[in-house]
Amino acid sequence: MVRRSLSVIGAGVIGSAIIRSLISSGNDWKIIATAKSEESLNKIKKLGVEATRDNISAVKNSDIILLSIKPSQLIPLSDEINQFVKGKLIISVVAASPIKWLSKKFLGAKIVRAMPNINSETSSSFTVLSTNDNIDEDSKKLVEEIFSTIGYYEWIDEKYMNALTALSGSAPAFLAEIIDSLALGGIAAGLPRDLAYRAVLYTMKGTAKTLLEKGWSPHYLRDLVIxxxxxxxxxxxxxxxxxxxxxxxxxxxxxxxxxxxxxxYLFNM
Known part of the structure; x- marks a missing residue:
């Protein structure tokens, strides 16, 4: 098998989770990750991959480029690396970055837009993927191989991407607020703190599992309990x-x- 080469530009929480999952998958990947701070570089090195501040070098030495940065950083980054991306596969996990804009900025590259979530930390992300007609099946399979290591993935029409950024991307934070509220209610009812949180977490996990496996609607489950x-x-x-x-x-x-x-604001064409 040919060794695949991946550069992760901006190896923060999501980028690092993908790196760890790819390493754990047992497949042969050459991975280069970039970051700005010394602290972040040291964290990357502990993952067992090459770490650098040099985005251009990372891109030049990779066939697949994963952009995992803030939206405001994408425009200057595109100006920095766009000369070196022709024929490469670019995967953007940058929120709100449209394929049309990415294709114009990274001429000659194959473009995929992705939105994983924080649950990639435990290989249980719900990741949505979009692309255009300029990508071949082999490249799509590579994308699927990458994101299958961090959980469940699904190809969608790009018009749904911002809504799913709000839903599956932000929902872990919304659910964390709900979990916290339920647990605090349990504490108010007299439960020890650790027991209250444990009860809510396992109940939340079990409820999701039941809905997925039974195919029930949430209101049907609710009515069974009432x-x-x-x-x-x-x-x-x-x-x-x-x-x-x-x-x-x-x-x-x-x-x-x-x-x-x-x-x-950032990517209007």
């Missing part, structure tokens, strides 16, 4: 009375609105 004049319906009354569903829906829409604003 009994007349029972404890659950009393709690549901409070949640509905305080606008829980509307609040969460608005949070998703606000996050999508921000992704749209970033795209229009």
């Amino acid at each position: 009994t007349p004049a029972g404890t659950t319906i009393r709690g549901i009354m409070v949640l509905q009375g305080n606008g829980l569903k509307r609040t969460i829906m608005e949070a998703v829409l606000e996050a999508q609105k921000k992704a749209d604003e970033i795209e229009n």
